[in-house]
Amino acid sequence: MNIIVLIKQVPDTNEVRIDPETKTLIRQGVPSIVNPEDKNAIEEALRLKETVGGKVTVVTMGPPQADVALREAMAMGVDESYLLTDRFFAGADTYATAKTLSTAIRHLFPDFDIVLCGRQAIDGDTAQVGPQTAEQLGIPQVTYVSRIEVNDTRLLVSRVIEDGYEVIEVGMPALLTIVKEANKPRYPSIKRIFEAYNAEVRSVGINDLGLDGNEVGLKGSPTKVVSTETPDTHRSGEVFSGNPKECADLLIQRLKIRHLI
């Protein structure tokens, strides 16, 4: 089985702070990590390979330093990795990102069986890239997948919904987006980490994919960000004074006025 996993390198949002003056993100010193649900997608791909055999390839579109994310995936046990990197790819919105990823999949892996993505990236947070990539590839997609079973040429997948699971049968090739409930990603061994840092990461540019500069990156992005702002997090607090019973009565009164109780 030929399994492709799309991963994104993201800033560790636990470490991101907002500059109170400029209201922009402070990026300096913020470590980059593999998007958490992409690690669940990698783990799911490795388990599929262990069950039915085949090959797992990871692909990311990003700047040259995103190769660190690919090496982390290789340390987990992935066979091959591709970095789609070119100045023409910069400034892509989700549509242009999916355009580049889907073109690369068609071009580099014409006989792919499954594409796995994380459900959502923790920085952009749109959850659009997986579904858009499936649309541009013209293949079926199942989102929010927590379990995959291979049944000959078809897949039986469980999909998390608000009050339970849906079980869906889908033909291959298909694209699935994986949720964190699917598994616990494995830790790489020290040996694998060393091997991954000596392994080849294949670099792919716009010319390798036969794409035009107007179709990708900022030029190929229909979304235009007009402005961004940070919500004001200051709250007007009220401090009650009096004995505990008086304070509790006042609190109940305030909550009733706002119809909260």
Ligand SMILES: Cc1cc2nc3c(=O)[nH]c(=O)nc-3n(C[C@H](O)[C@H](O)[C@H](O)COP(=O)(O)OP(=O)(O)OC[C@H]3O[C@@H](n4cnc5c(N)ncnc54)[C@H](O)[C@@H]3O)c2cc1C
């Ligand atoms: C107008 C505009 C301009 C932008 N300019 C820039 C810019 O200059 N630089 C910049 O870094 N971002 C830019 N972005 C953000 C960029 O579009 C998104 O970060 C990117 O498309 C992924 O979307 P997301 O983070 O919402 O991912 P989601 O859709 O939430 O990701 C879902 C899954 O898709 C896969 N995936 C997502 N992105 C990638 C990727 N790059 N490679 C492989 N797999 C992936 C992963 O499996 C991920 O878990 C811009 C966005 C807009 C709207």
